[in-house]
Amino acid sequence: MDAVTRLLADLVAIPSVNPMGRGLSGPGFLEGRLSDYLEGWFRALGVEIERQTVSPGRDNLIARYESPGSRRTLLFDAHQDTVPTDGMTIDPFSPELRDGRLYGRGSCDVKGGMAAMLTAFARLVRERPAGSASVIMACTVDEEFTHTGSSRLADGNHGADLAIVAEPTLLKIVDRHKxxxxxxxxxxxxxxxxxxxxxxxxxxxxxxxxxxxxxxxxxxxxxxxxxxxxxxxxxxxxxxxxxxxxxxxxxxxxxxxxxxxxxxxxxxxxxxxxxxxxxxxxxxxxxxxxxxxxxxxPPLVPDRSAPFLPALRSAIARVGGATPEVIGVPYGTDAGPLGEAGLPCVVFGPGDIARAHTKDEWIELDQVRLASEMYFEIARELG
Ligand SMILES: [Zn+2]
The missing domain is CATH 3.30.70.360 (Alpha-Beta Plaits)
Incomplete structure (x- = not known):
């Protein structure tokens, strides 16, 4: 099993269910266990990790890679929470590999995208490629219900020039949403x-x-x-x-x-x-x-990210072989609050939104691997 698949399986196996205002509680609910795992993962990589408390037991995790001599800083954002598991026909937290897919709650939305971002981040830390952008890796809470995590993240000035928000966009660039x-x-x-x-x-x-x-x-x-x-x-x-x-x-x-x-x-x-x-x-x-x-x-407004699109598209095309489409989507993301705070944002990640929140949620592993390379390449291109 390759590193990104192993990491994704670990993330899916740790429940981080958002109670979605239903007053549910217990060890499977909220992001705490996943945050602990991620904190350990960042420490093993040798980077400082900040736990930004959003509400009791719910922390955004923020790690930083400073690239020597970089001109730009990218914010990578992936949410830790998943929707609940009501009505699922598979075991939600026993990740299963079948036909090149990984099954489990959150595999597609958005632990696949998170695993791809984290492995790209780890590669930047280890390889320190010359001329790459600095990267802030943020793992937010409560995306699926009230976006308190990204709203809190948006409050702080992290010095980022562009945010890339992981959601299953089939590796297309989303520059606007409702x-x-x-x-x-x-x-x-x-x-x-x-x-x-x-x-x-x-x-x-x-x-x-x-x-x-x-x-x-x-x-x-x-x-x-x-x-x-x-x-x-x-x-x-x-x-x-x-x-x-x-x-x-x-x-x-x-x-x-x-x-x-x-x-x-x-x-x-x-x-x-x-x-x-x-x-x-x-x-x-x-x-x-x-x-x-x-x-x-807030909706995601396209104007601020427009100047970054040519560089993003060429970095993605170098890995994927084809220039990615730029699209709009009807659903909201962490890019809403981040964009409203003035930060240029796009949404980009592996997997198909049609598989998100489903009774047998899965993600295509080839997409996750490609996304990991693309995030790495984006950091190099935008440095
Ligand atoms: Zn999501």
């Missing part, structure tokens, strides 16, 4: 016996008017000016809950809203704009409450 903001809307009413509904105020009826106005707003967004690659912004009501039983007029109802933003929009503006639309359509909103968003994820 952002997202998610929040709850609650309606209030007055409960009473359902045999005399006129004595109460039905919160579900109020919510029905809110939801149909939101559907109208979603239609308006879908016809608004699109991003040339990503299309228009969107809004979707994804969950509804309210009332306690058929014989009680309900005094509350709640919906969850997912609003996707495109480059040029701010995620944090999403709720306010929706509220303004509701106010215009429905007038009185006294019984309607917008709760603070639990996710507010």
């Amino acid at each position: 952002g997202a903001v998610r929040w709850k809307v609650r309606t209030r009413g007055v409960a009473c016996h359902s045999s005399t509904p006129g004595l109460g105020d039905n919160a579900i009826y109020t919510m029905a008017r809110v939801v149909s106005a939101l559907a109208e707003y979603a239609g308006e967004l879908s016809r608004s000016t699109p991003d040339p690659v990503l299309g228009p912004p969107s809004l979707s009501v994804g969950r509804i809950e309210g009332g306690i039983s058929a014989n009680v007029v309900p005094d509350w109802c709640e919906v969850d809203i997912d609003r996707r933003v495109i480059p040029g929009e701010r995620a944090s503006d999403g709720p306010g704009k929706a509220l303004a639309f509701l106010r215009e359509r429905l007038g009185d909103l006294k019984r309607v409450e917008f709760l603070p968003p639990w996710v507010s994820m």
Whole structure:
């Protein structure tokens, strides 16, 4: 087994499940065990490692390779957490090698990309190639839920010129993606016996008017000016809950809203704009409450990374034999918060996003090996 495969198998075998706000806990949850392993790995390589605490038991790991005489510094970013394992048809934490693939939770998203980045980083440390860029290797927490790890990482000035964020992009360069903001809307009413509904105020009826106005707003967004690659912004009501039983007029109802933003929009503006639309359509909103968003994820805007694309593409082409495509993707990544803090960012990594979060998640090992060489070559090219 080659070094990158062995490392990937180790990473997959250590659970680092993000509870995704469900209040789950236990040894398989959160990133702590994986962070301990990674800290040991960096120490064995002989590099200093900083543990940046994001929340209790959740640390970003940050290591640095100083290249002698380098003009630029790259930030390599890979997240430590995975989504949960509900409904998986394979043993999530017993990595299995079959048909040139490695199976297991996180193999594709994004421990494959992390193993490739780490082996490229280790090679830089050992070989110290002349003229290469300096590299900061960051292993973040909580990418899959609220991006607190990359937001914390973005707070510090690490002196990086460009961030490369690992996600399964099939070795294509992603220079833009959508952002997202998610929040709850609650309606209030007055409960009473359902045999005399006129004595109460039905919160579900109020919510029905809110939801149909939101559907109208979603239609308006879908016809608004699109991003040339990503299309228009969107809004979707994804969950509804309210009332306690058929014989009680309900005094509350709640919906969850997912609003996707495109480059040029701010995620944090999403709720306010929706509220303004509701106010215009429905007038009185006294019984309607917008709760603070639990996710507010900036989009990745392409302009800052554009000057780096020619060098990135030629470094990748030298390894892969073909010039990589530059694409946009609909999902959010760590590049959102890093980019919003002013750092040019691209997303690039091995594996197919269609295999991420699946019941039998796997990654093609040839892609992981290629990615490792490509990350190394990118560091040399951009030095
Ligand atoms: Zn990911």
